[in-house]
Amino acid sequence: MSTGDRKGSLASQVQPKIVLTVAVMALLICLGTVLSARFVLYGQLDRDLMLVQQRQGRGGGGGPDDALASVNSPGNPPGTVIVAQVEGRIVGSILKERGVDSPQLTKQDVIDIYNVDPDGQTHSVGLQNLGKYRVQAFQSPFGKVAFGLPTSNIDRSLLWLTTFAAGVSLIALAATAFVTREVLHRATRKLVQLTVTADDVSRLELERGAVEVPRVEVSDLPENNEVTRLGSAFNHMLANVENALTSREASETKLRRFVADASHELRNPLAAIRGYAELAQRAPGHDDAQFAMGRIESESTRMSKLVNDLLLLARLDSDAKVAPVPVDAVEVLVNAVSDAQAASGDHRWLLDVPNSEVTVLADPDQLHQVMVNLLSNARTHTPPGTSVQAGVHVDDGRAVIEVSDDGPGIAPETLPRVFERFTKADAARAHTSAQSTGLGLAIVKAMVESWGGTAEVASRPGLTTFRVLLPLDGQVAVATRSPASGHA
Missing domain, CATH: 1.10.287.130 (Signal transduction histidine kinase, dimerisation/phosphotransfer (DHp) domain)
Structure with missing residues (x-):
């Protein structure tokens, strides 16, 4: 049994309801068809019975013998019965079909037909030897006369129609059950897969x-x-x-x-x-x-x-987070480079800044620490005599702070992790007074990103550049980079 056919599944609940609905509809259609056919056929039979009476002339042109003889009038269907009272006796006549051994009209059949009330209404009478008849009786100047037509042909037609309709309904019901099963199986297959997947995920x-x-x-x-x-x-x-x-x-x-x-x-x-x-x-x-x-x-x-x-x-x-405020990056960088030059005279410190302010959105104290960390990183990891250049300029609507050195560079295997915490070039993790803790660049990255900026690095032997990109203050015009550079 597939998952979609399990008891209680959506398919197993929907399919019986669809099949039941189709079965009820088929039953109603079958009953409606048979009843409509019965109404039409019996209505036609009653009209034929009226024609038989019209051919007889309702007894206006002759006596009871003429009425009995009118059973052979042209147009009367086989099995037509006329019953009348002749000279105190109740007699009847039946039109037999030629070449066919038709049932005989018995005395009891004649009495049953004659006993129909002469109210002008059509009555159904079950005869002992002839089966079911539609009979209508009326009073003539010569006595009571009754006419009857057999319903056997209509009954056979209705029986065949009922059997055919029931058979078609059963076939339609079986087809509906099969089709709905396949359709529901296809429609719910993905739902079943989704359920199985959800069950698998729940077990992970x-x-x-x-x-x-x-x-x-x-x-x-x-x-x-x-x-x-x-x-x-x-x-x-x-x-x-x-x-x-x-x-x-x-x-x-x-x-x-x-x-x-x-x-x-x-x-x-x-x-x-x-x-x-x-x-x-x-x-x-x-x-x-x-x-x-x-x-x-x-x-x-x-x-x-x-x-x-x-x-x-x-x-x-x-x-x-600290809310960023407008800060002049040029002033902060100049102060940081001055501090670095005072702390380490073994390196050559260079500045490349514009003549006007470059106002960025940052925290003043944290921005100073960012620049101090970048300069300290260059001083710590390069030998004496290395040139370190720091600059600020505007590029593509953002302020760019760069710290470059011409030292030995960062090892390729260390470069992707340089902004991670405790990342240091010394694999042995030994420390001297000049060595860092490996947290300076991680602090730089965290601070810069808290202001909506980014920190980048590119390195090769002879050139290592750290770039910090920060958003500009919206009230400040884009500054023009100065070509002048020199010692701080």
Whole structure:
């Protein structure tokens, strides 16, 4: 048994109702046809009976003998019966069909016909030897006269018509059952597949791991078909579920890596602090104790910076975003480059900025941190003597902040993950005082995207460029880039 034929399914509920409806309609049509035919045929028989009376002249031209003789009048059908009272006796005459052994008119048949009321109405009389007759009687000047015509031909015709109509109805009923079964099976096949798919999805283990959700095939149905629309909506829902599960898996993987990296980054300074603390306790007044206290302070500072960066990323990931305001990107970049030049004289710092303001929509403090992080990244990961150029210009209706250096570049395997958290070029994760925590570029990306901007990077040996694209303030005209450049 197919899924669509199971007890309680839509097809199993609809098909009996359709078949029952067709059966009732066929019965009504059959009854209507037979009753209509009976009414027409009996009406014709009654008119023939009136013609028999007209041929006899209703007894106006002769006596009872003439009435009995009129049974042989031309036009009377075989089986016509006339009964009258002749000289005190009730006699009858029947018109027999030639060449056919017709039943005889018995005395009881004559009496039954004669006993019909002479009310001018047509009556049905069942005769002992002749079967059923339609009889009409009336009073003549010579006595009572009754005429009758057999209904055997009509009864046979009605029986044949009833049998034929019943047979056709049964065939139509069987055809309806077969056709509706096939039509409903085809119509509900996709619904059955959808149900099976939904059942399969309900059995999937969605708690963890990558999940491939099945789909329902609806391409072979018309576009506006209700089943097609339902299947398409169901597939769209499953696609959303699959995307959500994929995003959840990626987020969980990223979170696990983030927690592992954060634990690793915190473990090193904590271990160093613990070791130097033990050293200071063993030699309280020794020079080693002073050195240990200095290293404890240094590692504590680095750990505090790491924790602060993690808290900042957590705030950026939350829904509580800072509303951007108009900020002059040129002024912020000039200040950031000045600070970088004061902090590191080993690098060559260059500026390329326009003569007028470039006002962007951002948070002033966070925009300064973005530029500081980009410049610090260039200083940390390039050798002394490297030239670092920072600039601002307008391109295609957006402000573009660029920080480029001519250092060794970023490794190709690291480049796709450069904005991810704890991504560092040093695979061993060893730290010096100049090394970063691997969170600076992640902070840059999170801040820029919170303002509706984007952060990009392109790198090859001898040229690494970080580009930050930010929306311009709508009240500020597009600035013209200055060709001048030089030392900050």
